[in-house]
Amino acid sequence: MVELPTPLKWMLRVIAVGYVGLLVAWPLGMLTKRTFADGLTTLTDALTDSDVVNALQLTARVAVVAVIINLVFGVTISLLLVRYEFPGKRALSALVDLPLAVSPVVVGLALLLVYNGRTGWFGPTLESGGFTVMFATPALVMATCFVALPLVIREVVPTLEEIGDDQEQAARSLGANGPQTFWRITLPSIKWAVVYGVVLSLARSVGEFGAVKVVSGNLSGQTQTATLAVEAKYQGFDQPTAYAIAFLLVLVSIACLVVVAFLRPSSAKK
Amino acid sequence: MTQAPSRLETADDLTTEPVPPTGRRLRRVRQTPRSTLTRGAGLSLGIAMIWFSLLVLLPLAAIVAKAAEGGWSNYLHVIQDDQTWAAVTLTVSQAALVTVLNVVVGTVIAWVLVRDHFPGKALLDVIIDVPFALPTIVAGLVLLSLYGPKSPVGVHWAFTPNAVFLAFAFVTLPFVVRTVQPVLEELDADVEEAAASLGAARLTILRRILLPSLVPAIAAGAALSFARAISEYGALVLLSGNKPYETEVVSVRVLSFIENGSTASAAAVASLMLFVALVVIVGLDLVQRGVAGRG
Numbered sequence: 001m002v003e004l005p006t007p008l009k010w011m012l013r014v015i016a017v018g019y020v021g022l023l024v025a026w027p028l029g030m031l032t033k034r035t036f037a038d039g040l041t042t043l044t045d046a047l048t049d050s051d052v053v054n055a056l057q058l059t060a061r062v063a064v065v066a067v068i069i070n071l072v073f074g075v076t077i078s079l080l081l082v083r084y085e086f087p088g089k090r091a092l093s094a095l096v097d098l099p100l101a102v103s104p105v106v107v108g109l110a111l112l113l114v115y116n117g118r119t120g121w122f123g124p125t126l127e128s129g130g131f132t133v134m135f136a137t138p139a140l141v142m143a144t145c146f147v148a149l150p151l152v153i154r155e156v157v158p159t160l161e162e163i164g165d166d167q168e169q170a171a172r173s174l175g176a177n178g179p180q181t182f183w184r185i186t187l188p189s190i191k192w193a194v195v196y197g198v199v200l201s202l203a204r205s206v207g208e209f210g211a212v213k214v215v216s217g218n219l220s221g222q223t224q225t226a227t228l229a230v231e232a233k234y235q236g237f238d239q240p241t242a243y244a245i246a247f248l249l250v251l252v253s254i255a256c257l258v259v260v261a262f263l264r265p266s267s268a269k270k
Numbered sequence: 271m272t273q274a275p276s277r278l279e280t281a282d283d284l285t286t287e288p289v290p291p292t293g294r295r296l297r298r299v300r301q302t303p304r305s306t307l308t309r310g311a312g313l314s315l316g317i318a319m320i321w322f323s324l325l326v327l328l329p330l331a332a333i334v335a336k337a338a339e340g341g342w343s344n345y346l347h348v349i350q351d352d353q354t355w356a357a358v359t360l361t362v363s364q365a366a367l368v369t370v371l372n373v374v375v376g377t378v379i380a381w382v383l384v385r386d387h388f389p390g391k392a393l394l395d396v397i398i399d400v401p402f403a404l405p406t407i408v409a410g411l412v413l414l415s416l417y418g419p420k421s422p423v424g425v426h427w428a429f430t431p432n433a434v435f436l437a438f439a440f441v442t443l444p445f446v447v448r449t450v451q452p453v454l455e456e457l458d459a460d461v462e463e464a465a466a467s468l469g470a471a472r473l474t475i476l477r478r479i480l481l482p483s484l485v486p487a488i489a490a491g492a493a494l495s496f497a498r499a500i501s502e503y504g505a506l507v508l509l510s511g512n513k514p515y516e517t518e519v520v521s522v523r524v525l526s527f528i529e530n531g532s533t534a535s536a537a538a539v540a541s542l543m544l545f546v547a548l549v550v551i552v553g554l555d556l557v558q559r560g561v562a563g564r565g
Contacts, residue, residue, distance in 0.1 A: 076314050
């Protein structure tokens, strides 16, 4: 490879490190500093606030359910897209990426138009059946599923394409049925891609804000997720609590990144 | 998140494979889209499509339907609203500026990550992904702590149009880096060395050899970061103050329409945003196919 002259090399290095430092690293450090400005009291105070605890529990519940739904859906769609031919496949393959580019607020509005209890397409019917979607947990789960939908698929599809289906065909010719082939051959070989997709989905699900804000009704203690609590606390002049919740969310996302960074070499370096 | 390679079947699928009698994975040239679904696969496809329709397709269709209900007058009415127009121009101009910045700085960062070696590079590599994983509302709060009212560096950008730029730059940081990086890794350094040994200047190598192979990746990254920027909401809530005519972006405008109960106006603006999202997704699909076709 062609070596750059040393001054230029240093200039590029300084631009890269400086930009990332000023934009991401330093502000993250400031947040941590503010959280621990009074030692551990901010964090412990926040964790004894029942609103905060409820919000964290709700976020955990919603994120886990959404991740499980997206996992099952994502692996199914990936297998169908890679291993089968059917009309409309190409359109489906492009459409599953759509949630990546749609604004969270638009996602919220879309769900609101279909599932709200008064004028929605399905809302009134569901509500008369005793099933409230909007401004309740099902809406939170749906909004979260929507925004994190493509993440598993985008990880699993390339891996499935790469491993090919020789082993699956061998298993089949030796008499394995569909589920056996899936559990013993396909799943073990896409394991890391699936884990990677799940971790990314988890980070995205925990952090969703805009879509959840539109569909939640933001009832403190009932439909207020952790991210909504950050906003409510900050604007309610309870900034230390906002910093504390934000710090916990940062920890979750950094943990996800670290897991991903460890998995990356084993799965991506082919 | 790296770019998923194209889902296009590779050429050897068409040539090497005797068609298995079960009919699995029958790959035809695309002019006859035939179904190779087994009964079980067909059932799963059906269930998956029902869920996908209930979750994504029908709700998005509802936006278009709602927007179309009012006809053109609805759109005209919304666009002629000065406040909405101000939000649209602010969002698009800041998103365009950020995209240009990302194209330059993102490519530089990708270059440094691939070709340079220094202590702490692995850390830099991880930090790049932080904006992907960080909840957007937290991103706003984080930026506020350095560039807000109590800024330790004396930069008071909160509640000004600069805040919009800052928030966009934060959330779109990884896109160009993560699309260019893998392409740069794959590039064969031999070609550059050959060019250099034949007397090409560094600038020539950059212009004639590096850039042409990087352009599709840079374009894909730029499209993603533009789409992400114009749809951003969470990072701005605390940071920009959402002042009408000054720091209000399109997403905030849509939200205030929703909160005021004027769903038709919200749907009109949302359908425009949806259209941009669709254009970006289709464009990416084409770029990826183009890249795959060449390789």
